[in-house]
Amino acid sequence: xxxxxxxxxxxxxxxxxxxxxxxxxxxxxxxxxxxxxxxxxxxxxxxxxxxxxxxxxxxxxxxxxxxxxxxxxxxxxxxxxxxxxxxxxxxxxxxxxxxxxxxxxxxxxxxxxxxxxxxxxxxxxxxxxxxxxxxxxxxxxxxxxxxxxxxxxxxxxxxxxxxxxxxxxxxxxxxxxxxxxxxxxxxxxxxxxxxxxxxxxxxxxxxxxxxxxxxxxxxxxxxxxxxxxxxxxxxxxxxxxxxxxxxxxxxxxxxxxxxxxxxxxxxxxxxxxxxxxxxxxxxxxxxxxxxxxxxxxxxxxxxxxxxxxxxxxxxxxxxxxxxxxxxxxxxxxxxxxxxxxxxxxxxxxxxxxxxxxxxxxxxxxxxxxxxxxxxxxxxxxxxxxxxxxxxxxxxxxxxxxxxxxxxxxxxxxxxxxxxxxxxxxxxxxxxxxxxxxxxxxxxxxxxxxxxxxxxxxxxxxxxxxxxxxxxxxxxxxxxxxxxxxxxxxxxxxxxxxxxxxxxxxxxxxxxxxxxxxxxxxxxxxxxxxxxxxxxxxxxxxxxxxxxxxxxxxxxxxxxxxxxxxxxxxxxxxxxxxxxxxxxxxxxxxxxxxxxx
Numbered sequence: 223x224x225x226x227x228x229x230x231x232x233x234x235x236x237x238x239x240x241x242x243x244x245x246x247x248x249x250x251x252x253x254x255x256x257x258x259x260x261x262x263x264x265x266x267x268x269x270x271x272x273x274x275x276x277x278x279x280x281x282x283x284x285x286x287x288x289x290x291x292x293x294x295x296x297x298x299x300x301x302x303x304x305x306x307x308x309x310x311x312x313x314x315x316x317x318x319x320x321x322x323x324x325x326x327x328x329x330x331x332x333x334x335x336x337x338x339x340x341x342x343x344x345x346x347x348x349x350x351x352x353x354x355x356x357x358x359x360x361x362x363x364x365x366x367x368x369x370x371x372x373x374x375x376x377x378x379x380x381x382x383x384x385x386x387x388x389x390x391x392x393x394x395x396x397x398x399x400x401x402x403x404x405x406x407x408x409x410x411x412x413x414x415x416x417x418x419x420x421x422x423x424x425x426x427x428x429x430x431x432x433x434x435x436x437x438x439x440x441x442x443x444x445x446x447x448x449x450x451x452x453x454x455x456x457x458x459x460x461x462x463x464x465x466x467x468x469x470x471x472x473x474x475x476x477x478x479x480x481x482x483x484x485x486x487x488x489x490x491x492x493x494x495x496x497x498x499x500x501x502x503x504x505x506x507x508x509x510x511x512x513x514x515x516x517x518x519x520x521x522x523x524x525x526x527x528x529x530x531x532x533x534x535x536x537x538x539x540x541x542x543x544x545x546x547x548x549x550x551x552x553x554x555x556x557x558x559x560x561x562x563x564x565x566x567x568x569x570x571x572x573x574x575x576x577x578x579x580x581x582x583x584x585x586x587x588x589x590x591x592x593x594x595x596x597x598x599x600x601x602x603x604x605x606x607x608x609x610x611x612x613x614x615x616x617x618x619x620x621x622x623x624x625x626x627x628x629x630x631x632x633x634x635x636x637x638x639x640x641x642x643x644x645x646x647x648x649x650x651x652x653x654x655x656x657x658x659x660x661x662x663x664x665x666x667x668x669x670x671x672x673x674x675x676x677x678x679x680x681x682x683x684x685x686x687x688x689x690x691x692x693x694x695x696x697x698x699x700x701x702x703x704x705x706x707x708x709x710x711x712x713x714x715x716x717x718x719x720x721x722x723x724x725x726x727x728x729x730x731x732x733x734x735x736x737x738x739x740x741x742x743x744x745x746x747x748x749x750x751x752x753x754x755x756x757x758x759x760x761x762x763x764x765x766x767x768x769x770x771x772x773x774x775x776x777x778x779x780x781x782x783x784x785x786x787x788x789x790x791x792x793x794x795x796x797x798x799x800x801x802x803x804x805x806x807x808x809x810x811x812x813x814x815x816x817x818x
Contacts, residue, residue: 287318289377293384293395295325295593298606300430300475300483305383307487308428311494320373324394330366331397331590331652334554337364347557351405351691358406370402379498380425380464386432389450389712390649393590393656399458400646408462415508415702418463424502425459426467427451428490432610435473436776441784443674443769443777445797447471449711452538456505456704457648465502506536511702518695519702526700539704541804546577548636552643552654554584559689559733559741564642566745567687570752579632583653589625590656596623610664617665629661638756639684639722645691648709658716667720674766677721683760684717686710687728687748694731699804710809711796714761723760726811759812762805764794 290308294301305321312319322329333350335342339362342353357363363371374380384391391399403409413419431438438447451469459466470490475483510525521529521540535541549567553560564580571578581588592609594601598621601612616622622630633639643654650658662668672678690697697706706729714724728748733741768783770776779787779798793799796808 287320287377287379288312289373289380290319290321291324291380291382291395291398292321293324293382293392293398295609296607299385299608300472301383301385303483303487304428304430304470304472304490307491308381308383308494311491315495320377322370322373322398324398325591325593329394329398331394331401331656332584333397333400333646333651334584337367337401338362339364348555349558350554355405358404363404367401367404370398371404371407374402374408374420378423380423381428382426383428385430387592387659388655388662388716389444390454390655390716391429392592393652393659396647396649396655397590397652400652403458403462403647413463415460415505416463417508418461421463421465423464424467424498425464426469426497427454427459428470428472430472430475432476433474434477434773434776435471436778439776439778440793440797440799440801441779442798443766443771445711445715445795446799448538449708449797449799452704452708453648453712455503456537456539457709460505461647466505467497467500467502504537506540508702510536513702515693518693518698520695520698521700535699537704539708540701541699541705541708545637546579546635547571547638547640548632549578549580549640549642550583550654550657551580552583552651552657558644559730560642560644562741562745563687563689563728563730563748566749567640567642567752570749574753577635579635581629581632581657583657588653588657589660590653592656592659596626596660597621598623614664617663622663626660626663629657630666633661633667633679633682637682639682640687641684642687644689648703649713662720672721673719674763675718675721676766677719680721682722683725683756684722685725685728685755686713686717687730689730689733691734692732693735694729705804707796707804707807707809714809715763715797718763724763725755725758725760727809729810761809761811762795762813764798768794 288308290305292301292305294305296302309319309321330336333354335345335348335353337350338353338357340357340360342348343356344352354363361368382391382395384395387393390396408420409418433444436442437444438450440446444450455466455469470493472486472490475486506521510521511519512522513519521536529536547567549564551560551564553564555561568578568580594604594607594612596609597612597616599616599619601607602615603612613622620627641650641654643651646652649655667679668677692703695701696703697709699705703709710727714727718724728751730744730748733744736744764779768779770778770780779794779800784800787794787800787802791803792805793802794805796804799805
């Protein structure tokens with residue numbers, strides 16, 4: 223496959239969310255409240271999410287080196303202040319602190335053949351995972367990757383400091399994850415999760431949001447923050463073996479007074495004095511799973527039986543007739559299965575008389591970085607650059623860069639957008655993540671008054687079509703990678719945020735492990751589905767009308783709606799689960815048609 227989540231090669235033994243994009247509230251920044259223990263970020267295998275609780279007893283462990291991977295464009299931002307506070311606190315305690323300032327470094331986020339020195343094994347069909355695995359073993363990775371890997375090796379704790387963009391890390395940080403945490407270095411088939419290479423290291427997320435805390439409750443407009451964080455904390459950090467510490471969340475800093483922001487930073491510094499001794503979050507141990515291809519890497523039967531009597535699951539994850547179609551496509555090789563899936567869609571849709579537009583991001587050399595270069599003319603506030611605010615003004619004044627305006631024209635034309643990509647670290651590739659951050663700008667795709675089912679893209683449809691490295695069974699509620707419905711929530715909800723009707727995803731499970739006959743069957747099934755795709759029922763999301771959208775109420779479900787949900791067996795959606803079992807297949811299958 224294009225990007226196997228389970229590596230084929232082995233590492234050398236001696237080597238050592240109110241707003242998803244920036245903000246509907248004009249900024250990419252956020253705020254921190256009370257104690258992170260209110261999150262209970264341990265969470266499931268398909269029953270109730272665990273109730274909030276403390277982080278447990280502290281352990282007396284001392285680390286010597288801290289790496290801060292930092293992603294924000296402005297040195298005057300709150301994220302910069304949070305990063306500086308961490309540097310100051312750790313340095314005062316005698317720790318060595320290393321900072322990878324990704325924007326200042328002009329870090330390249332796109333994973334390409336340029337990451338490998340020397341000849342490729344298969345230049346006709348470039349597979350990033352396979353080529354970088356070989357290059358790692360032969361010491362042929364690019365110098366910037368090797369430098370970052372040296373930092374990771376040295377670090378006892380890694381802090382990822384960033385503003386929450388589209389319910390995830392910014393594209394530049396996503397690129398760091400894809401390029402630096404390479405197969406052989408960060409994981410292998412034998413070294414995953416609690417058996418990962420970095421099991422003696424700790425890692426944590428520290429980020430800002432555009433929305434208030436209540437918007438990320440289980441009954442909040444943006445859905446449960448535990449579900450949003452699962453792809454990052456489980457799919458990236460825990461996957462590589464890191465002991466994951468509770469996240470530091472700075473909620474809606476742009477909307478609180480300066481005294482509150484000062485208090486947030488002071489609370490952050492206080493926590494940092496003992497953060498290295500904190501108990502990590504809880505994840506389902508790999509020993510609870512039958513780690514064989516025959517069983518599909520699913521929870522052992524005896525464990526499932528034991529869990530049946532428990533009130534909570536083990537963790538958060540272990541619980542189109544239109545005329546124009548835009549395909550946003552992200553894969554490096556024209557010989558990949560993703561390319562075949564894209565071509566199959568073009569053929570099937572063109573055959574039905576539709577106009578098909580393709581944005582081939584790698585071929586276009588699409589710039590994934592959201593920076594001031596996206597704005598023509600003067601900035602409103604060059605001393606404190608806020609991407610969402612500056613691009614909003616530039617959009618209104620027709621001053622956005624030409625490449626963004628061209629993609630805007632495509633989106634305006636499109637009645638359906640197909641996102642075709644390989645699953646990288648439980649999410650989009652960085653180059654596609656960058657497309658979303660730069661193209662789905664405030665004013666064009668959403669406003670404070672126009673989000674979700676009132677979004678500016680209302681009337682358009684979207685579908686994710688992607689390949690995985692792992693088999694389907696691994697993404698079941700009892701599979702080792704966790705429920706695919708939980709994984710898909712940040713991706714689908716982020717698209718739905720702009721008003722799109724989100725269709726059920728097209729998932730190509732492990733084509734790299736399938737026979738040629740099976741791969742052909744996958745493509746034929748995709749083409750068959752495409753014949754009726756535009757008429758499909760969209761996935762179900764909680765209507766905005768169900769929420770009290772005032773700041774006073776915190777954009778939470780109306781009391782009468784919550785009361786009506788009490789007697790229901792499931793929550794409303796994967797994100798608004800209300801502490802109940804997740805509604806089955808909420809993010810993979812549409813609800814049945816109303817017979818009335």
